[in-house]
Amino acid sequence: MSARDLTVLGSASAVPTKARNHNGYLLRWDGHGLLFDPGEGTQRQMARAGLSAHDVTWICVTHFHGDHCLGVPGMVQRIARDGVEHPVRAAFPASGARYWERLRHASVFRDTDVIRERPVSGDRMTLDTGDAPFTLVARRLSHPVEAYGYRLAEPDGVTMLPERLAARGVRGPDVRRLQEDGRVTGADGSTVTLEECSVRRPGQKVAFVMDTRVCDGVGELADGVDMLVIESTFIDADAGLAAEYGHLTAAQAGKVAADAGVRLLVLTHFSERYPADEEHRFRDEAAAVFGGEIALVHDLDRIAMPPRRRT
Known part of the structure; x- marks a missing residue:
C-alpha cells in the first residue's frame, strides 16, 4: 500500500516565527497528495521535506486569511514550471472566488x-473525487x-476469515469471487455468503479543522476519525480572545477529540x-480532557x- 501520512509544512497562526512557518499540510494517501492551506x-x-509539486493532487483552502492561502501563487506556478501533468483539483470557499482568482x-x-477548480x-x-480511493x-x-x-474518508471494507473460508471449502479464485459477488457455491454445493466468512473493516478517516469556534461542524467533521488535525491557537487562559x-x-480541541472518539489528535496553528x-x-491542557494520543507538531514533522481498526 502507498504511504498514508501527514507532513507538517508550517504550524504557526497569523504571524510566523523563526521556528514555525505559516500553515501548510500535505496528506499523502495512496498516491494522492492533499495540500491543505x-x-x-x-x-x-x-x-525541505523532500516533497515536490508532482506529489500534489488536491489543494484545499479552508478560508482566505493570508496565513492559510498566501502560498497558493507559488504552488500553482511551481506546478506549472515543473510540468505536472495530472489534474490538481482546488477546493476553496466559493464566496472567496475573487481572492482565489487573484492568488491563482x-x-x-x-x-x-x-x-x-472545485x-x-x-x-x-x-x-467529486473521481476515481480516488x-x-x-x-x-x-x-x-x-x-x-x-x-473530512477525508476511505470506504469500509472487509477482512476475510481464513478459518471460516476453509470450513466452507472456499479457496483459490473462489475467495476473490466471494469478495466481488458477495456469494459463491461451497464445496458441498451450498451457498456461501461474504457475511459468513468476513468481518467489517472500517475505512480510515482524517479531519482537517482550522480556524473556527466550537460549532456543530467541528463535531461532525471529527466524528470517529483516526486522525484529527485541528487548530489550537490559544491556551485556556485566553479563551475570551479565542472566542x-x-x-x-x-x-x-481536546474536548472535541474526546467527544468525537478520535484516535490521534494533532495540535497545530499556535499563536x-x-x-x-x-x-x-x-x-x-488537551490531555486533561482527552486520553488518547496527542501530537503537538513542529514544522517538517x-x-x-x-x-x-480491526473492526
Whole structure:
C-alpha cells in the first residue's frame, strides 16, 4: 500500500516565527497528495521535506486569511514550471472566488491547464473525487470570514476469515469471487455468503479543522476519525480572545477529540504570543480532557496514520 501520512509544512497562526512557518499540510494517501492551506513559504518547506509539486493532487483552502492561502501563487506556478501533468483539483470557499482568482494569477508565468477548480458552498458539500480511493466532504465552520473544514474518508471494507473460508471449502479464485459477488457455491454445493466468512473493516478517516469556534461542524467533521488535525491557537487562559477572533483553545480541541472518539489528535496553528518553553501547555491542557494520543507538531514533522481498526 502507498504511504498514508501527514507532513507538517508550517504550524504557526497569523504571524510566523523563526521556528514555525505559516500553515501548510500535505496528506499523502495512496498516491494522492492533499495540500491543505498552503501559507507563505510552503513551496520551500516542501523542498525541505523532500516533497515536490508532482506529489500534489488536491489543494484545499479552508478560508482566505493570508496565513492559510498566501502560498497558493507559488504552488500553482511551481506546478506549472515543473510540468505536472495530472489534474490538481482546488477546493476553496466559493464566496472567496475573487481572492482565489487573484492568488491563482498573482504574477506573470507560463500558465498550466491542470488546475481544476472545485468551489465549495452551503453548509455541507461532497466534492467529486473521481476515481480516488476516498470521499472528501467540506463542512461550514464558525469564523469571522466564511471557512470550511474537510473530512477525508476511505470506504469500509472487509477482512476475510481464513478459518471460516476453509470450513466452507472456499479457496483459490473462489475467495476473490466471494469478495466481488458477495456469494459463491461451497464445496458441498451450498451457498456461501461474504457475511459468513468476513468481518467489517472500517475505512480510515482524517479531519482537517482550522480556524473556527466550537460549532456543530467541528463535531461532525471529527466524528470517529483516526486522525484529527485541528487548530489550537490559544491556551485556556485566553479563551475570551479565542472566542472573539473565532479560534479554539487547546482544551477545546481536546474536548472535541474526546467527544468525537478520535484516535490521534494533532495540535497545530499556535499563536506567536506563547514562547517555546510554554508550548507544553497546549499538550497539557488537551490531555486533561482527552486520553488518547496527542501530537503537538513542529514544522517538517511527518506523522503516520494510526494502524487500522480491526473492526
